[in-house]
Amino acid sequence: MEGLAAGLEIFSDPTTLGLILLGTVAGVFVGALPGLTSGMAIALLLPFTIFLEPIPAIALLSALYCAGTFGGSITAILINAPGAPPAAATAFDGYPMAVKGEAGRALGIAAVSSACGGIFSLVILILAAPALAHLAYQFGPPEYFALTVFGLSMLASISGKSALKNLLGGAAGVFIATIGVDLTTGVERYTFGRPELYEGIHFIPFLIGLFAMSELLIQSTRTHQILERIKMTAVLLPTREDFRKVWKTILRSSVIGTFVGVLPAEGGTVAAMIGYNEAKRWSKHGSKFGTGEIEGVAGPEAANNAATGGAMVPTLALGIPGSATAAVILGGLQAQGLQPGPYLFEQQPTLLYAIFYSMLLANIVFLGIGLGGAKLFSRISLVPRTFLWPTVFALCVVGAYGVEQSMLGVYVMLIAGVIGFALRRYGFSPAPIIMGLVLGKLVENSLAQSMIIFDQNWLLFFERPIVVLLFSLSLIGIFAAPVAGLLRKTAKEPASANSIEE
Amino acid sequence: MLFSKGVSRLHTMAARAYCAAAVALLATVGFAEPAEDFPSKPIEVVIHTSPGGGTDTTARTMLIGMRSALSPNIVVTPKVGGGGLVALNYAGRRARDGHTLLAITPTHLFAIARGQGSLRIDDLVGVARATDDPLIIVVNAKSEMRTLEDLIQRGKRSPVKWGTAQIGGVDHIAAAIFGKRAGTRIAVVPFGSGGEIVTNLMGQNIEAAGLNLTEALDRIQRGDFRALAVMSEKRLDSLPDVPTTVEKGIPVVYSTVRGYVVLKGTPQDRIDALEAAILQGMKNPAFQSFLSRSGLSMQGIAGSDVWNRQIKQMYEDARAAMQELGMLR
Incomplete structure (x- = not known):
């Protein structure tokens, strides 16, 4: 633990401190802009960090990572355009809050939940990284399959819309995930011979289209109506009462996010989805999710930021990146001549604590930016729609193009926007579609990989304890509500009256 | 002010590059004809992976030195997809004037061997090799x-x-x-x-x-x-006790080779200028430390001659292997 004090030295070095601040501000900015992600920003900065000392270099990159994950929530809440994939679930309830005139409240909750999630995961990182890291090895393809099944088990109830429509939407998402060259067979599916489609539909343009573009189209149908002006309450920050309501959600999501973050290759997006699911499952107002519940903002935001610290666990302790962005940071560590792995903790405790402190500071700084800026940012929701949405459209196009610098992204975004518009008019919610898309590829690939490993004998799934546990949880998740309903029905009069009232 | 400063800097860079090209030409032809300014616009390095991958990092660390050797105006253009096909097709659509460099790996050669995409093997002209992994x-x-x-x-x-x-x-x-x-x-x-x-x-x-x-x-x-x-012919310096497949009597030699190509039709003096600049970029401490830190040998770096022969050889090997596996239609 001697490094704990030694790591504090970074606060006495103005260069490091300046770089952390710079990284945090830049991270919030790129995170908030749809189409720009912190992973891309880190990759672009990587060659230049070679000229820095190891500690300032890594401090800059990890600060950017933390702040970028938070930044995505700002645009998700204000204009329904998640700035980065991990913020997709934040838009489910964050944007409806902004529409109701509670943008400031939503932004405040997002900032506080993000910082809590991030700091929680960092504490776990520093206390238990070497032990927790080995969890990564416990997760082979069968365990991933069970985890994604668990995530998908919430599909039917993810939004307040009808269960049937949610399932259809989820199936559509899973279907879209099948586009491209299949990982395990190498067969092209629905690519129409276009090499651009070999890697599948890119997530970011699709996300921007389904959320922001479809929202724009919906707004455009309302121009002839007299719009209710959003009240100035929009700039109000969350109250103490609000935090009393969400602290359990924050805590739960922090644990989920850290756990999912530790799993290699699973990043904040899956963490946020599961965080949202569980927030809904345990909430007293579960049925109101999707209409602007603060727990629906706190759930995914705490989870996706907790995933940043979680993702650093295998990255530092095993040399295995816990997320796509962590993979880039790993490249940065290696470029500095540091080989992450079990020995890093013994040989370089100072470096480890320096990373811990820089991420901690980044979390505190973005909390400041988030809370301080919430009053300012929330005014965006007061901008008349005739001015706001054309600007959003420009942002959408640039973002969709920027991901791979190709017009295909823009076409995907436009098509997804039209599809999203049509579906929403017919009472579908985008949430299950996104969920199906995020988990679809994983559920299919992990099943195919498992079956090769098991020599096509699926019964071997049940010899793995983690799989059995996750399968059981999924079954409970699916059947608990109907069974409880059934029991209530058979119970006495007052109980059934209550359930109708709900 | 700032603008004119940038332009003049560009001119000196261009002049320097021109000198490098001229020297290279003098060495081979004897005397050089005055060529027009090269580069006259941004040079694109087309890669097939997203930012952060091995090919991306290799290119970006190499560019640190290459920019000061040739022109500050060199950018990395990611064209992701189709096992290198998107990058190949993109490069195929660009003018063959030396302003487009393509980073290739064996993956690209497999794609060409399968007959996919718009380019054939003879379209590729090796400029320099970066790593051999x-x-x-x-x-x-x-x-x-x-x-x-x-x-x-x-x-x-x-x-x-x-x-x-x-x-x-x-x-x-x-x-x-x-x-x-x-x-x-x-x-x-x-x-x-x-x-x-x-x-x-x-x-x-x-x-x-x-x-x-x-x-x-x-x-x-x-x-x-x-x-x-x-999977090589000779044992590695970093793993002297590990036998090779060849010495075990199983002739299977594979490595992830990364290098840069332009397309056929690019003027030779520009290829020479690019080669000189890339090799200069790989002499830069940034690239050298990147290599040693990743455990790669400096022998991965090679000029146009060696790299060009290797591309053709790797392509023939790829075809033969795919034939053997029944993967060619």
């Missing part, structure tokens, strides 16, 4: 397989679960050819990335894998993985 057959240190012979015997009983990145990629072809030539059975489990292969080999969800030296060296040295053989 051999494949190593590894198993978990806890595994019962201690030698390559053990692995071959094990596969005769039931297929060895062998992790690969992608179907049709270099490590997949290498595994398939190895299985065929060694007379053993291999069940390929694709994971999409080297990192996931490492995790699953650590967790013993798979039994073996062909990993790049850069991915495996550290774990071999730490005793997590056991290296059974290097």
Whole structure:
């Protein structure tokens, strides 16, 4: 633990401190802009960090990572355009809050939940990284399959819309995930011979289209109506009462996010989805999710930021990146001549604590930016729609193009926007579609990989304890509500009256 | 003010590049004809992976030195998709005037060998090679397989679960050819990335894998993985005790080679200027330390002659391997 004090030295070095601040501000900015992600920003900065000392270099990159994950929530809440994939679930309830005139409240909750999630995961990182890291090895393809099944088990109830429509939407998402060259067979599916489609539909343009573009189209149908002006309450920050309501959600999501973050290759997006699911499952107002519940903002935001610290666990302790962005940071560590792995903790405790402190500071700084800026940012929701949405459209196009610098992204975004518009008019919610898309590829690939490993004998799934546990949880998740309903029905009069009232 | 300063800087750069090109030409032809300014616009380095991958990092660290040697105006353009096909097709649409460099790996050659995309092998002109990262057959240190012979015997009983990145990629072809030539059975489990292969080999969800030296060296040295053989002709300096597949009598030689090409039709003086600038970029401390830190040898760096011959050779090998595996239509 001697490094704990030694790591504090970074606060006495103005260069490091300046770089952390710079990284945090830049991270919030790129995170908030749809189409720009912190992973891309880190990759672009990587060659230049070679000229820095190891500690300032890594401090800059990890600060950017933390702040970028938070930044995505700002645009998700204000204009329904998640700035980065991990913020997709934040838009489910964050944007409806902004529409109701509670943008400031939503932004405040997002900032506080993000910082809590991030700091929680960092504490776990520093206390238990070497032990927790080995969890990564416990997760082979069968365990991933069970985890994604668990995530998908919430599909039917993810939004307040009808269960049937949610399932259809989820199936559509899973279907879209099948586009491209299949990982395990190498067969092209629905690519129409276009090499651009070999890697599948890119997530970011699709996300921007389904959320922001479809929202724009919906707004455009309302121009002839007299719009209710959003009240100035929009700039109000969350109250103490609000935090009393969400602290359990924050805590739960922090644990989920850290756990999912530790799993290699699973990043904040899956963490946020599961965080949202569980927030809904345990909430007293579960049925109101999707209409602007603060727990629906706190759930995914705490989870996706907790995933940043979680993702650093295998990255530092095993040399295995816990997320796509962590993979880039790993490249940065290696470029500095540091080989992450079990020995890093013994040989370089100072470096480890320096990373811990820089991420901690980044979390505190973005909390400041988030809370301080919430009053300012929330005014965006007061901008008349005739001015706001054309600007959003420009942002959408640039973002969709920027991901791979190709017009295909823009076409995907436009098509997804039209599809999203049509579906929403017919009472579908985008949430299950996104969920199906995020988990679809994983559920299919992990099943195919498992079956090769098991020599096509699926019964071997049940010899793995983690799989059995996750399968059981999924079954409970699916059947608990109907069974409880059934029991209530058979119970006495007052109980059934209550359930109708709900 | 700022603008004019930038322009004049550009001019000096261009002049310097022109001098380099002229010197190179003088050396070969005897005297040079005055060529027009090169580069006259931004040079694009087209890569096939997203930011952060090995090809991207290689290019960006090389560019640090190349920019000061040729022009500050050199950018990385990612064209992701289709196992390099999107990048190949994109480069094929650009003018063949030296302003488009394409980063290639064996993956691109496999795609061309399958007849996919708009380019043929003769369209590629090698400019310089950057890295040569051999494949190593590894198993978990806890595994019962201690030698390559053990692995071959094990596969005769039931297929060895062998992790690969992608179907049709270099490590997949290498595994398939190895299985065929060694007379053993291999069940390929694709994971999409080297990192996931490492995790699953650590967790013993798979039994073996062909990993790049850069991915495996550290774990071999730490005793997590056991290296059974290097897929090369000569033993590696960093792993002197590990036999090669060739010396074990199984001629399977594969490595992830990264280098830069332009398309046929690009003026020779520009190719020479690019070659000189890239080689200069790879002499830069930033690139040198990148190599040594990733455990790669400086011998990966080579000029146009060597690289060009290797591209043709790798292509022929790729065709032969795919023919052998029945992957060519």
